[in-house]
Amino acid sequence: MRCCPIILYYSEVHFYETEKKNLTVLSGDTEAAGVLAFQVVSELLLSLITFAVSALSSMLLGLTGKAAITSGNIGIMFTHWEGYVIILLNLLMVLAYVAVELNALIIYCSKLIVGENPSVWRCIGEGFAGLKKYLNLRGLIIVIYASVLAPILGLGFSISMTSTFYVPRFIMSVINANPLFSTGYFIVMALLTVVAFVYSFILHGALVDNMTMKEASVNSRKLVKRNFKNYIFELFCYAVIMVLVFAVLFLIAVIPLLIVRNIAMGESAQIFWNILLTIIPIAVVLFASLMAVSFLILKVSMLYKKYTTEGEWSYQPREKKHHPFVIAAAILVLLLCVGISAIGTYNFDEAFHTKITTEVIAHRAGGVEAPENTVKGIETAVELGAKGCEIDIQRTKDGYYIVNHDADFARTAGVSKTPGEMTLEEVKELRVDGEPVPTLEEMLDASKDKAVLFVELKGESADNQMADDAVRIIKEKGMEDQAVLISLKYDVLEYVEQNYPEMLTGYLAFISFGQIEDTPFDYLALEEEISTDENIDAIHEKGKMVMVWTVNEEDDIEDFMTGDADAIITDSVKLAGEIKEQLSRRSPSEIIAQQLSTMIQ
Numbered sequence: 001m002r003c004c005p006i007i008l009y010y011s012e013v014h015f016y017e018t019e020k021k022n023l024t025v026l027s028g029d030t031e032a033a034g035v036l037a038f039q040v041v042s043e044l045l046l047s048l049i050t051f052a053v054s055a056l057s058s059m060l061l062g063l064t065g066k067a068a069i070t071s072g073n074i075g076i077m078f079t080h081w082e083g084y085v086i087i088l089l090n091l092l093m094v095l096a097y098v099a100v101e102l103n104a105l106i107i108y109c110s111k112l113i114v115g116e117n118p119s120v121w122r123c124i125g126e127g128f129a130g131l132k133k134y135l136n137l138r139g140l141i142i143v144i145y146a147s148v149l150a151p152i153l154g155l156g157f158s159i160s161m162t163s164t165f166y167v168p169r170f171i172m173s174v175i176n177a178n179p180l181f182s183t184g185y186f187i188v189m190a191l192l193t194v195v196a197f198v199y200s201f202i203l204h205g206a207l208v209d210n211m212t213m214k215e216a217s218v219n220s221r222k223l224v225k226r227n228f229k230n231y232i233f234e235l236f237c238y239a240v241i242m243v244l245v246f247a248v249l250f251l252i253a254v255i256p257l258l259i260v261r262n263i264a265m266g267e268s269a270q271i272f273w274n275i276l277l278t279i280i281p282i283a284v285v286l287f288a289s290l291m292a293v294s295f296l297i298l299k300v301s302m303l304y305k306k307y308t309t310e311g312e313w314s315y316q317p318r319e320k321k322h323h324p325f326v327i328a329a330a331i332l333v334l335l336l337c338v339g340i341s342a343i344g345t346y347n348f349d350e351a352f353h354t355k356i357t358t359e360v361i362a363h364r365a366g367g368v369e370a371p372e373n374t375v376k377g378i379e380t381a382v383e384l385g386a387k388g389c390e391i392d393i394q395r396t397k398d399g400y401y402i403v404n405h406d407a408d409f410a411r412t413a414g415v416s417k418t419p420g421e422m423t424l425e426e427v428k429e430l431r432v433d434g435e436p437v438p439t440l441e442e443m444l445d446a447s448k449d450k451a452v453l454f455v456e457l458k459g460e461s462a463d464n465q466m467a468d469d470a471v472r473i474i475k476e477k478g479m480e481d482q483a484v485l486i487s488l489k490y491d492v493l494e495y496v497e498q499n500y501p502e503m504l505t506g507y508l509a510f511i512s513f514g515q516i517e518d519t520p521f522d523y524l525a526l527e528e529e530i531s532t533d534e535n536i537d538a539i540h541e542k543g544k545m546v547m548v549w550t551v552n553e554e555d556d557i558e559d560f561m562t563g564d565a566d567a568i569i570t571d572s573v574k575l576a577g578e579i580k581e582q583l584s585r586r587s588p589s590e591i592i593a594q595q596l597s598t599m600i601q
Contacts, residue, residue, distance in 0.1 A: 034108070035112075035291070038104075038120050039291060041120045042100045042101065042104065045124065046100055046160075046161075049093060049096050053089050056089060057089055057513075057514075058514060058515070060086050061082065061514050063082050064076055064082050067514055067517075067518030068516040068518065069512075069513040070490065070512050070513075070519070071488065071508075071510045071512075072491075072493075072507065072509065073491070094147050094161060095134075095143070096128075097161040099128040099130065100128075101159050101160060102146060102157060102159065102203060103126070103127035103130040103131070103207055104123045104124045104126065104128075105293075106204055106207050106208065106301060107126050107127060107130070107207055108120065108123040110204065110207075110208045110301050110304075111123070112298070112301075113298075114305070130206070133206045133213060138213035138217060142202070142213070145196075146158050148165060151163050151164070152165045153192055155193055156192075156195075156196035157293060157296075157297065158293070160293075166529050169527065169529070170550055173550075198220065198221055198224050199220045200224070200300060201219065201220035201300070201304050202219075203216070204216075204300070204301065204304040205217075205219040205220060208304070227307050234299075246284070246285075246288055250284060253281050254277065257276055261273035261274065261277055267588070268345055270588070270589070271588055272344075272345040273341075274589045274592045275340070275345060276337060276338065279340060283337060344592075352591050352592060357566075358560060358563070358566065358580070359388070359568075360385065360386045360387055360567065360568060360570060360576045360577060360580065361390055361570070362384075362570070362573045363390055363549070363569050364377065364390065365377030365390070366378060366380045366381045366389070367381065367571035368572065368573075371432045373404060373405055373412075373432070374433075374437075375438050375446045377389070378446040379446065380573075381451065381573050382450045382451050384574050384577055387452060388452035388453065388454055388567070389443075389453055389454065390569055391456065392405045392456045392458040393440050393456065394418075394419040394420070394462075395419065395461035395465075396419050396423055396427055397419075397420055397422055401470065402419055402424065402427050402437050404419060404437060405458070407460075409427075412432045413430040413431060415430060418460075419459070419461070420460065440470065441473060443455075444477045445477070447482070448477065448479060452482055453479070453482060453483045453484070454569075455470060455485055455486065456486045456488075458487070462489050462492055464492065464495050467485065467495055467499075467500075468499075471485070471496070471500050471503055480503060480504075483504070485505050486505070486506035486507070486508055487507070487508060488508045488509075490507065490519075493506075493507055494520065505523065506522065506523030507524055509524065509525070509527065509530065510527035512535065515538070516535060516539070517542045517544065518542065522544060525546075525548070525549050526546065526548055528549070528551060528556060528560075531548040531565060533563070536565055537564065545566045546564070546565045546566050546567075550570060551568040551569065551570045551576075552570055552571050557575065558583065561579060
């Protein structure tokens, strides 16, 4: 439900009461303007709260001696008093978002639809007062669902603070590759979808009708059961009309610009109108996304009132009003779009990444183009133009370093033993799609003077001893400038930096809070979802390199190739090379369309 914005009620909306079928008329322009006003005020308030908490959390984090909390050092949150204070501050901020974006908005919408003229600030105050409703197990579950599960799964009402929460793609790839995991994931998704639907009125019962959470949950189940067909029908019609409305708005924004662009003369004029033609529809989509939850709650509030009113619910339509601030906001956005287009035209090469400089690094030596983590993989990746290869090393029972990704050899070689349970001689008898399992020395020989080798210190044996031995082996091969030691383990890489500052290091992260650019490593390899422009720019300002992992889908490869990342780590080495070649031949209009489209993703 999260991604279905409600239709803007600029025409009168009619629906019938459940029992008496009494016609109720809503003056939609007033409701839409009211929700927009609430959104503006609430966004400003929450932005101030977020800024204050973020600044205080960063200050406290600095006292721990760490620049950032990431997936590799998250344990320090529980070993320093500052970490506990940071956790408390962020939990309080979650409650603030719940109070404003859920409680206050539901209260505000419920007052609007019964003809009141509610005060935004008073409703926000009532929203904070309503937090006492959550002081029970059901309330805690709702907070967890709204702040964690709903944004991850895209189901139900959620808060914008955690809207970027996600299941990391490398975890999803494991789920999708295993039939048992993928089936379980589908079942969980289906169950949570049903839960979100059945309990979609629970907060209305608790906040509007002052029920306990237990009473509100029972009430929500009854309402959904009693009005199941109508509820489905209303939401379906709402979604269809929403699509039609925004399709019309999109065409209204695009068609005049297309006409003007087609008669524009000169390359600069064409570029200007192409930018404007792309950025205005994006502004429409961004506005729809911003208002999605607010208008959806307005719709659900109307249905809740409809389903809970016994007898006649009379609503006197208000006199239609003009809302000049809405028109002024639209004009301001238009002027901003024109200004951005002019600046983009003047600084075209810098603004739109006309040159593709992002390099390709083969994941697990050769990706899907050859047997993984083998010498053959490196040879294939080099032939396909990869700048570097990433491999995974683990220590054998007798102290040698072999290359394997998983904890054991079950998937790659059909043997359910870990490297630590086998000697080098035993490992050498294994085959990965016909290729022998190589040692670190063999992989260094295969990549020397051909590709940079990114050596991941992997598994249970990834410790300081592994770091010492890997550095020794790399130096024996004279490849200090052609090998980078990388790992998910923050403390092991920190040990390398402290004891071998001459070695290049790269930290793999899929969670980031704080100034990750200040971590003491030469490369920062970020999982796709945290590879934001802000993070990449901040890292570059510190003179460090950025890699994005693991980028396998065509659209994702294209997006990161046209961004500022220095390299992508991918299994799809051949595809990445082909996309890079295609992108180098783009026309200015194609460059503009591709670059700006990433803004809405």
